[in-house]
Amino acid sequence: MQIYDYRQELIDLLNNTSADPQSLLQTQRSLTLILNILNHYQQSTPVKKTTPRFVQRKVQTTGNELSPHARKTLRSLLTGPSIDEEKVSASTTPVSDEPVVPVPKEPTEEERLAADNRYIVHRKLSGAEINHRYYSEALLHSLPFPVEDGDIAQLDYDQKVRGLPVIRRITGDHLREYTSEKINVIEYGELKQVAGSDVLQISNTIKGNSIVDEAPENTIVIDPFKYPGREIKAGMVIDYAYYDRGNGLADAKDGSIRWIHEKKDYDTTKQPAKPKVVKKPSNPRHDYEKKLDYDLHQRKVLVITGIRNKVKGLKPVIDKHHGLFRGLDASAEEKVSSSKLKREIRDADFVVVCIDAIHHRISQLANHHAKRYEKPLAIANVTSNTAVERAVARALNGDPAYAESSEDLKKYK
Secondary structure, eight states: OOOOOOHHHHHHHHHTOOSSHHHHHHHHHHHHHHHHHHHHHHTTSOOSSOSOGGGOOOOOOSSOOOOHHHHHHHHHHHHOOOHHHHHHHHHHSOSOOSOOOOOOOOOOHHHHHHTTTEEEEEEOSSSEEETTEEEOHHHHHTSSSOOOTTOEEEEEEEEEETTEEEEEEEEOOOOTTOOOOOEEEEEEEEEEEOTTSSOEEEEEESSOOSGGGSOTTOOEEEOGGGSTTSOOOTTOEEEEEEEOOSOTHHHHTTOEEEEEOOHHHHOOSSOOOOOOOOOOOSOGGGSOOOOSOOOOTTOEEEEEESOGGGTGGGHHHHHHTTOEEEEEEOSSGGGOOHHHHHHHHHTOSEEEEEOTTSOHHHHHHHHHHHHHTTOOEEEESSSSHHHHHHHHHHHHHTOOSSOOTTOOOTTOO
């Protein structure tokens, strides 16, 4: 049996022991552990001599020497932990037992938009994804405005079309951090038969402004069997979309048909429509002429009235003052919900309510939502050009909503 020579470690331990009671106590504990370890390994092989177990100096090689782990443990007890062990111990020791209060994260721009039912449009080769819902190309084509990748779509969850929230409006306010693959669209491409085969090709467009129009050799092959149920055939005019990764025609060949146009959309054989002759009104004195002098600077004015046939007639009032007209027909009281009023008022800069043919509930709701969104509101007693013009002037100047009976008319021409 080989006994570990612990003399030098004992000398170092005693040299590092001071007169401090805590240091003496630590040395006492270390010596006790040393004795226990030495006695444990000494018991594994009987010794004939009566010398103390832990002071035997004769070294015999019987194969039962201390393992590397035991040597490391003994050396640590004698000389203290190494620098590396102290670093590991310090790194694993908790600094404080107090609970860590998480710092609230700042909401992203996309999260702030979602709070107002507005979401980014993720355009696909066909259709688009808005708020994790897929809108088909047919739905997008039915809208009165274009839908492009990265646009902000405002959804109306109170109304549904094919189970999806209605897209109320589209704005071009793209998010700064939004990036996506660029999509190119070949518009009004004419499908032609490839001689001796069942496949078709696009070699030119009606507009003449795409990659296939740049050179005669630029063609895109279309396999009709890739589009089951759509009956793709020669003579059709289509829109073809592809991801533009900077490889030109090679990228275009991996695209897909986005839309098939009806003939009335592109028929160039029709004769141009004759210009309509606008008849002059028989009563020109009823034409609106601006009487007050103010400029709306393209701000939106919402005019709410209960007389349907006068809604469009009020538009020239706002146009003459360089504003953007928005009319709301409130003649059918049951069709004007609080949420609809809220949306219209929130998007406007000024609100005018014509109360001569409107339900009291609607005027109250309009007043409530205008105060909530801090929109200037004015009341027109009758649905007329002059009354609306004067109401807009009061809203613009911050005057009372109702006109005073003794209002000064000297400023009128």
